[in-house]
Amino acid sequence: MSPWGKRDDMLVHQREPFNAEPPRTALAGYRTTPPDAFYVRNHGPIPGADPATWRLTVDGLVRHRLELSLEDLRERFDEVEVTATLQCAGNRRAGLIDVRDIPGEAPWGPGATATAHWSGVRLADVLTHAGLRPDAAHIAFAAPDVSPLADPPQPYGGSIPTGKALSPEVLLAWAMDGRPLPRIHGAPLRVIVPGWIGARSVKWLTRVTARAEPSGNYFQATAYRVLPADADPGRAGPGDGISLGPIALNCDILSPDDGARLPPGPTRLTGYALAGDDRTVARVDVSLDGGRSWAQADLDAGDEPWMWQHWHTTVNLPEGEVEVTARAWDSTGAVQPESPAHLWNPKGYVNNSWARIHLNTS
Ligand code: MTE
Numbered sequence: 584m585s586p587w588g589k590r591d592d593m594l595v596h597q598r599e600p601f602n603a604e605p606p607r608t609a610l611a612g613y614r615t616t617p618p619d620a621f622y623v624r625n626h627g628p629i630p631g632a633d634p635a636t637w638r639l640t641v642d643g644l645v646r647h648r649l650e651l652s653l654e655d656l657r658e659r660f661d662e663v664e665v666t667a668t669l670q671c672a673g674n675r676r677a678g679l680i681d682v683r684d685i686p687g688e689a690p691w692g693p694g695a696t697a698t699a700h701w702s703g704v705r706l707a708d709v710l711t712h713a714g715l716r717p718d719a720a721h722i723a724f725a726a727p728d729v730s731p732l733a734d735p736p737q738p739y740g741g742s743i744p745t746g747k748a749l750s751p752e753v754l755l756a757w758a759m760d761g762r763p764l765p766r767i768h769g770a771p772l773r774v775i776v777p778g779w780i781g782a783r784s785v786k787w788l789t790r791v792t793a794r795a796e797p798s799g800n801y802f803q804a805t806a807y808r809v810l811p812a813d814a815d816p817g818r819a820g821p822g823d824g825i826s827l828g829p830i831a832l833n834c835d836i837l838s839p840d841d842g843a844r845l846p847p848g849p850t851r852l853t854g855y856a857l858a859g860d861d862r863t864v865a866r867v868d869v870s871l872d873g874g875r876s877w878a879q880a881d882l883d884a885g886d887e888p889w890m891w892q893h894w895h896t897t898v899n900l901p902e903g904e905v906e907v908t909a910r911a912w913d914s915t916g917a918v919q920p921e922s923p924a925h926l927w928n929p930k931g932y933v934n935n936s937w938a939r940i941h942l943n944t945s
């Protein structure tokens with residue numbers, strides 16, 4: 584077993600703090616991800632909090648400052664469950680590193696994406712109870728894990744606009760798949776912001792602050808931003824680049840595995856697509872000739888709005904080396920871009936270029 588109850592075959596990017604993703608095939612075939620295959624992304628030491636003494640502070644542009652225990656949250660607000668996919672903005676960075684090196688950033692593959700049932704209370708209900716003021720344009724989240732990666736080192740945090748914070752799918756969650764939230768995933772309480780980059784789903788939450796401006800935290804103001812290709816990330820400061828929020832349209836092929844040897848002939852392909860925020864996946868296409876011709880995959884029934892959309896199709900594999908490509912379209916008619924070279928950025932975020940695997944049938 585890997586640390587924190589994860590599968591033995593996790594690709595571990597860092598031991599301290601633990602950063603790891605499962606192989607792509609571990610995600611195949613599951614509507615929700617088995618907890619031992621759920622990726623882990625941390626920026627500092629993992630905090631431990633005693634649920635009995637832990638408190639959540641709600642302050643800033645609210646009429647009543649609140650100090651809430653877990654029991655208060657359970658007693659005062661309705662418990663809700665949302666099935667949602669988290670995706671890290673660094674998912675598939677390895678494809679960008681193949682274009683040009685990205686020093687200091689881990690080469691995440693396709694496994695920084697995972698889905699769970701999350702239970703807790705609506706952030707909207709807590710904010711309403713606190714008497715959110717009309718001048719509150721952003722809701723900031725703070726946690727105790729001090730990250731040495733931040734400049735200067737500081738606890739992890741971030742924010743989302745009030746419009747999203749008041750949407751019913753945004754949760755303060757204490758359970759994952761019907762069990763108490765594991766410590767590595769943010770116990771006793773974390774934010775879940777479905778449809779937005781994983782960075783905004785702040786773990787080990789201790790404070791929710793209503794503000795006029797976005798959070799000034801390093802991970803909101805300086806990191807998780809798309810810098811121009813010629814920028815020096817070492818010199819990036821607050822406000823530089825494009826701040827990431829809603830997830831960009833993406834997809835991947837989950838089985839067969841990249842590099843698999845298979846007999847030629849009919850082969851079933853499966854994968855996922857994710858449109859992000861209020862968009863939905865409209866279509867997934869698959870190509871065996873580098874995108875000169877495409878066949879439509881079938882979208883699996885039963886997937887819910889805030890979770891990934893699974894798809895499958897059967898293709899007839901020719902003999903030899905085959906590159907299989909997939910691309911998704913969303914409900915606005917947008918399609919994934921073809922090449923990671925067009926997307927390369929100095930911190931390696933948002934690689935949503937066409938998914939590609941290589942198979943060998945000889
Ligand atoms: N919250 C805290 N407090 N510290 C962190 O390092 N990482 C963020 C987010 N919340 C992080 C955090 C990032 S970048 C992602 S992608 C998700 O948590 C990952 O959640 P997971 O580790 O539960 O998969």
